[in-house]
Amino acid sequence: MATLHYGISDDPVHIEDRALAHLKIVIATKLRRNESFTLSWTHPEGDARGRSTIWIHPSIPLRFTFDDPVQPELNMKWVEELMQSANSTGGIQLVDEVLELPGSAAA
Template identity: 60%
Template sequence: MGLLYYGGNTVPIEIEDRALAHLKVVIATKLRRHESFTLTWQHPANDPNGRSTIWLHPSIPLRFEFCEPESPQLSAEWIAALANSASTSGGICLLPEDVGGDR
């Protein structure tokens, strides 16, 4: 399970390593362009039902922490789907990897 540390918060957001690796690419690209946006995810099964959203801005510190030492092979299709959602008024919604429905 990967961890995303947001701002000064010491409690990380838990996101599966593979999903976090894909999010990192999209988030880094958007922030490098000085674009602000939201990120929304559903709470894990062991947490109370619901979802959370954070506002991402270039001035807010982020740290990505991965359990696996090696980077996974990235899916260009999943990155494109996440990037497309980032460009909407709803921001990035953590979509499942099978965006094409063929996995």
């Protein structure tokens, strides 16, 4: 389980390693453009039931910590889905991985 440390909070956000690797790409892209946005997720099993939203801003310290030392191969379809979410009025909604099924590619 990876961890997102945001601001001075002692309460880190726990997100599966693969999901956070993809989310990191989107967050870094938005912050590089000096864009603020929200990030929302459903609490993982084992945490308090519910969902959370945080405001991501370029001036707030942010650190990503991964359990797996090897970065996974990125699924660009999932990155695109997260980026579309980030550009919406609702901000990033951490969604399950978007899979490209065999035979579903446009001809």
